Structure formats: C-alpha cells, structure tokens
Amino acid sequence: MSDMNPVIRWFHQLGSPPYFDRFAARWSPWGYALGALVMAWGMYGALFQVPADYQQGDSFRILYIHVPAAWMSLLVFGLMALYSAIALIWRIKLCEILAMACAPIGAAFTFVTLATGSIWGKPMWGTWWDWDPRLSSQLVLLFLYLGVIGLYHAIDDRRTAARAAGLLALVGVVMLPIIRYSVVWWNSLHQGQTIRVFGDSSMDPSMIPPLVWMLIGTKLWFAGSLLARARADNLQREAGKDWVRRIAGTNE
Template sequence: MFAVVSADALRIRLQHDVLKSQPPRPQRLPMSWTWFHRLASPPTFFGLAQRLAPWCAGFGGALLLLAWFGGLVLAPADYQQKDAFRIIYVHVPAAALSLSLYMAMAVCGVVALIWRMKLAECVLVAIAPVGASFTALALVTGMLWGKPMWGAYWVWDARLTSELVLLFLYLGVIGLNSAFEDPRTAARACALLAIVGFVNVPIVHYSVVWWNSLHQGSTILKLGKPNISADMAWPLYAGLLGSYLWSAHAVLRRTQNELLLRERNTRWVREIAAATEPGA
C-alpha cells in the first residue's frame, strides 16, 4: 500500500518537474523514461543494490579464485620472464579497473552536474575509494614487477607518471568530498574534479603508444591477435571479469552507505535502521 502511494506521488512530482522545467514538447520525453527516474530514487536503488550485490561478490569471488589458481598453478612460466610474469594476474586487472572506475566516476560527474541527480552524486563518491585502492595496487604490483624485470622499482616515464597522477586525482576526490560540510556541495566539487581529471585517462592508456616509455605496450587491448598464449590468457580474462564484479560489489555497497547517510531523516532509512539490532 505504502509503496504504491509513494510511487504514484513520485510520478506526479516527476511529471510536475518536467512540466515546470520545459516548454510543452509532446514527443520529447516519452513515458518509457519513467523506469530511469524510478531507478534513480534512493529507496528503489537501495533495494536493487541489496539484491544485486551478493551476486556480484559471489560470482566475482569465484572467478577470482579460479583466476589466481589458474595464474599461479596451471599457467606455464613465460619464456623470458619465467615465473615473474605471474604478477600480470594482479597487475593488469588492477590497472584496468583504475581506468574503468575513473571513467565511470567522470560519467557520474557529468550526470550529477547537468541533471543534478542525487544517485549519481552518491555513486561518484562511492567509486573514489575503490578506484584509489586499485590504482595503488596497480602501482605497487608494477613496482614489484619492475624491479626484477626492468631493474628498477620506479622510472618517471609517461605511463608510470600518468598512473601516479590518476592516484592523486582519486585522492583529490576523496579529500574534496570530506572537505565540505554539505554533501551536495561536496559532490558537485568532486564532479568537477572528476571531469577535469578525465583528460588523464586517455593519457594513461595511450602513453605507451604516443611516447617512448620503459613500460611495454598493451597485451590484450591490441588490434589483431592478443600476444599471449591461450593457457596464460584465460586466467587473465577470468581475473578481469572477477575483478570488475568484485569492484561493482564494493561500489554498490558504498553507494548504499552514502544513500543511508544522506536520507537518514526519511522513513525508509529509519525503518532499515530500526530493523538492525544495535551492537550486533
């Protein structure tokens, strides 16, 4: 009963907003967009995330176990790098996520700034710590790979430097978010930084193509056949998919936390809070 009433109320409010903000253009906004607006409503998204998150963690975790077993035990040693090449199974998914999550964050920034969508603000803020953790992992594993193979933990070439800038951008978003009292002002500042910093994403990805670097080129995102034999490649692909699901779980959970915090004075949050036993 309550759900029906609130959904109707929401729809009326949405229609009102549409009428208020735009001159009448009958074909411009078809009714099929209502699903999107409903998805963006905090309680609906919270419920959806609640159902989706365990699947992400479950499948992601299973794929990661498979990938690490495949990478550490089943895959043969490399002809040049011997067993040191196995660091790829941690390094490449972390590096891929560092870029993908930043891209998602920048998209959220655009939606948050233009459409003032509260959910996009929450997702943006939720992505930053997850992205920062995987960027740091990419840097650390890169150093641990660089020392035995290149002969140095760190060099200031274009790829390594731009990846370090990526970490600082994530940390900047986290810092900016905590610097403001009002969460909406904070999220808008974060959105601006996320969009401005997006220029770094193609630089990281194409740094090894555009400029000379010590870092090698991309193995799997290459046109034509990937330059890795099949028995070494499958754990990498499994690890990539598993890592994307794993980070999706973390982002969903952090988005839920952000929604709870922002909507703490609403009825649906109070009901959830009342249902949890204190000190449990």
C-alpha cells in the same frame, strides 16, 4: 508513468532513495560473491595451469593482478566522470552518490596497479621505481582520485561537495588517454600493448583465459563494492527519513 518503457520506468524508480537501497542491499552481496569466485578461478589458472614465461619465468604471473587492476583504475575513473557529468547536467542525486562511491574503489585499484608494477619492475628493470611515462601518469591518476575523495569530504554539504568533486573528476578525465597511449607517445621502459580486444594479441593464447576471468571477476567485485558504498552514502544522506528509521529499527 504507466505508459513508459519498462527500462525507462526502472531507471526512474532507481532514482528513489528507498528503491535504490533495496536494490543495492539485494545485489551488492551477489557482486562480491561472484567476483570472489571468478577471481579465485582466474588465480587458480594463473598459478597452476599457465606455463612459465620463456623470458620472465614465474615472475610474469603478477600480471594477472597488475593488468586487471590497471584496466579497472581507468574504467572506474571514466565511470566516475560520466556519473559526475550526468549529476551536474541533470542534478540527479543518485549519480552524485555513485560518482563519489567510485573514488575510493578506483584509488584502491590504482594503488594496486602501482604496487604490483613496482614489484614486477624490480626483477625486470632492476629498480622498484622509474619515472617512466606510464608509471608517472598512473601516479597522477592516484593523486586525482585522492583529490576527489579529499574535496568531497572537505565540504559539509553533501550535494555541494559532490558537485565540486565531480568537476575535478571531469577535469581529470584528460589523464585517461595520456595513460593509455603513454607507451606509444613517449620512449618507455614499460612494455607496449600485448593484449588487444580487437585484433591479435602478442600474448600466448594459453595465458589469456585466466586473465579474462580476472578481468570479469574484478568488474563483478567492483559492482558489489560500488553498490555497497553507494548504499551507505545514500542512507547517511537520508538519515532521519521514516524509511531509514524503519530499516534501523529492523536491524536493532
């Protein structure tokens, strides 16, 4: 172990339940705090610095919540599937815990995406809901998240439950490219891609900085939430171990 690369050694240590507990306890509050601050700055810019859209007026400002939530709904599902694959191949318990911790967070981001999309769609399309390809595929993604959560909690043995739910996550990952390219493959009310990581965006440059801050903030918040949820699951699984009793005794 002493001859290992420091990064590899750190990953090995992170797989230890007590070490992960200390790591998560230390860094999850930072994720929450930094995420909240960055999102607050992004929302300030979105509400008070960005001019109204020439077509949609002020109603377009909901995109500063809708777009980051939509991107996170896909990112979190992909990460959940990756953790699940690692857990199934190498039987790493921490990856099972992290995969299952992703599910409620991703479901929340997906719900926010659908809710803000409906609110935005009412003045733009004249209806709260339309069975548009992007909306419909995003709804399927929410059902997949709920399926993973339900399956995980339906089986008493935590490791068996995580593996079963992880298989569902791996099957469901096929939805990600469908959601991503739905506005290209089918006729859709949903607007096409206006923001590109590579290449020119069709969005006015003055509107982009607050969106970037919101994207960064949601990722920091997600990191804090993931560590906090994974820590809680880790403690529950390790209940009865001496190191957990010491933590419980310290908190009394």
